Amino acid sequence: MSAATPLLSLRGLRKQYGGHDGAPATEVLRGVSLDIAAGEFVAIVGSSGSGKSTLMHLLGCLDRPTSGTYHVAGRDVAALGADELAWLRREAFGFVFQGYHLIATESARENVEIPALYAGTPAPERESRATALLERLGLGQRLDHRPGQLSGGQQQRVSIARALMNGGRIILADEPTGALDSHSSAEVMQLLVELADAGHTVILITHDRDIAARARRVIEIRDGQIIADTGTAPVSEAARRATHAWPPLFGARGHGGDRFTGLAGDLREALRAAWRVLWINPFRTGLTLLGIIIGVASVIVMLAAGSGSQFQVMKKMAVFGANKMYVAATPVTSRDRTGPLSLADVETMRELPNVEVAMPYLEGFVISRRGNVDHRTEVGGVTTDFEVALDWPLAEGVFFDAEDERTLAKVAIIGKRVRTALFEDGTDPVGQTILLDSVPFQVIGVLAEKGALAGNADEDDRVVVPYSTASARLFGTPYPTWVAVAIRRLQQARQTENAIIDAMAVQRGQRDVRVYNRAESIRASAETERTMTMMLGLIAAISLLVGGIGVMNVMLMTVRERTREIGIRMATGARQRDILRQFMTEAVVVSVIGGVAGMVGGVLVAVALRLAGIPAILSLTAIVGAFGCAVATGLVFGYMPARNAARLDPVQALNSD
Incomplete structure (x- = not known):
């Protein structure tokens, strides 16, 4: 990017909602044109409904304009796909929201690590950097505290640290002081000023003109149009040197993001998060597990009982000749x-x-x-x-x-x-x-x-x-x-x-010879017994199917409950396949735990039947097959909820209740 190329450039940007399926069209932005240079500290001020938050969503690549053009570092955003937009949010932007938007199940450090997680940064490096950022912001003693254990000002500082995790070249702060007291507001604004002095491009969205006055450039928006702009303010020499030190945003490695942790690292993190989320609501998780456990145990016990019965019948018949024929003249x-x-x-x-x-x-x-x-x-x-x-x-x-x-x-x-x-x-x-x-x-x-x-x-x-x-x-x-x-x-x-x-x-x-074909009778009996055993197994598999439907219902409910979390993850750089993997992992974890418990339960019941004198023959194939079906059930029934989660619109997800 040349010195003359703005870091962010908007031309004739319009955003319209509705206008289809009978809904009336509402134009929120009406031809916004704007250039923001690297290192600027800009405040976009306007009353509620003026379109400033919509503008921030477009600037942060959380949403796409209806018409007009938007270039980041000279690159047309319209030409980027969903994963490339996720990469851009991860590498270029850092979001600071009025409602903090921290994930409740994660600690302060883990919340800060999220952008680096989706950037593929190795775990030791992520942890070290997140710790350093939180200590720099005065939260060194709160690393393992969850959001519910932090004050509003502390949560906002965690949000700022998260915005800086991958560098935070462009900080987008949407009403960052709106939910804070005056003391915490002053601390947050001072942090934003310091970030601007350090070469970060800070874009502050606010309705408070006193807060906006702390910025070096103020843009006023009303009814979706810019009505005032104080103009580009000179960037300090220190900030200019810092911005020049930034590597090219679209450099030699292209865009889309190199991944360093690989699939194993991704799965490890997905498993950790899945395990934590599942045990937040142990009662619901237990009920879901129960369906899988009953299904797997039923398959094992039914097949064991069927095989035992088949063996007993065949053993009895074999006593009288399993491969015998008797020939007589008749x-x-x-x-x-x-x-x-x-x-x-x-x-x-x-x-x-x-x-x-x-x-x-x-x-x-x-x-x-x-x-x-x-x-x-x-x-x-x-x-x-x-x-x-x-x-x-x-x-x-x-x-x-x-x-x-x-x-x-x-x-x-x-x-x-x-x-x-x-x-x-x-x-x-x-x-x-x-x-x-x-x-x-x-x-x-x-x-x-x-x-x-x-x-x-x-x-x-x-x-x-x-x-x-x-x-x-x-x-x-x-x-x-x-x-x-x-x-x-x-x-x-x-x-x-x-x-x-x-x-x-x-x-x-x-x-005139008749053959009494006991061998064929036994073979036919064996086939009948095998068929009956398979029927028992299939009947038992119905309960496994019911358990799978339970997994799907719970996952659908989980997606609805965690829609905002999905939006947060997307805003911090998660790709669609990252979200898909996360929710698929949760479904499979439930199925694996249920499958293991079902295997143990099924074996114990089969052993109890044998001790009670009821023939039951355990089959390794049946045990492994039942477990495999449980895992497959998790994959099949978990896919639709996971796909729905991955396809959520980032803006709608963030704004969900």
Whole structure:
């Protein structure tokens, strides 16, 4: 900027309010033209409604003119965007308001630091400079006092210190003494005089002509027009040297402001402010947290209960073969004739893809006897594949081997109910001899207990013997009653069932084989249980959604309550994204705190359910997912209030009640 270029230059500046949506148009400024040089101490005086405050808002880039031009250091303000105007307010201007406009939740030092915060100044440098300014203004003992703990004169001095934080090249003071007593007014005016002598350009807005007389140039405005101007007064030599020492306002680094703290520093400050604001109204914050806590805990508990129920059902069904099929020869209609399955059929099934084991089972009922105790039971002739085919291990003893099958050995493995019936005296059955339809068999093992499925209590009431022995010594037939098939991949159960039916149709010449596909039933049951678990989780998520709506409502209320604070932050250089980040951070902080509390609560409830005997399986995925949903809820539902805050008009925000 050359020496001949005014620091501030207005030409034909007009400002009109209304004129749309049926509101009448009101012209507040009517063609104001004015030049203010660097280092001047100017008083703009006028009665209430004369347009002087509107002029100050335009000078401070808080508002835009309806028409006319405004240049700052030779740069047309109309060409600057919202963030560039924020930069200009931050770098060039310092505001001193009649109502002080300090943020109630911040200390004196923190209020002074705000312009430097938005300029990206590192925290240690901000704190040091703010402390030095407050000490210079006689508030060294009030650094950590909040505005409510300071007198009016002290608050105004904090406001002046804030105006000087980033240099305060241009001080805009709007009725700075209007709310002060005479002593405090004199102190504030003396400070403004000293600032003017130090090279600051001071523009004082006042209706008091005695106050205006302290300035070196007085401009009178009436009905939106300048009616008197005492003219540019000579700037003292000291002030002239000071103004020449100022770096160019629009220098080599351009405008828009370099940021030094980076995103981490911005977020740290936003988190600090958010934490403080949230706990100013703990009751409301607690109610908001409660919605998130209930939502997160409900999701965790519902999914844990659903998973526990699913596990219990699947465990019970798996006892009877999770990957098993049972094949039997069954006529399609009562008129059809069919032959029994053969061992050749079993061999064909073994060769099919996805079939791990195919075991013939020869079934019949016999009278088992030991001593004078008789017990009617089922006998099954099986091969050495029994344990794999039916997923049925031994509780005691050993299983018979291939040599026993080859030699038609009379060895038997008994179930729990047979043991209870024949060995009620407590004798160890292994090694003992029992009769099966008068044929002696040596007991070499005891089957593990299976229990019952769907009310069937007969699974453990059986004896298994080698297939060859059952065929030759007990039942006199080589044909299996049915075939047990174990498959490798449960997902291919349906395809394997169809492959068995097709292969048997080719081999037997007719489709007379039926497959009892327990594997497919269990797979379908598992899918059903998973669906039910997800439905429980979705139902629980509704409460999380309600909690998110609560966050949005509280944030909307917070924006309304803190509109003036938003205006103060904008006046001191906050960009739209700074305001957006601040309110988004507050929403996320609520959601994170609620999410953590909800996770703890949900885990504790799930543990309590397990201690009470109710199946509940905690899932890390469910816990992390519920927490992630809580944070996402804060982001989604906090965005609209935060966006509304960021889009507020600075002047309207400052003038809000």
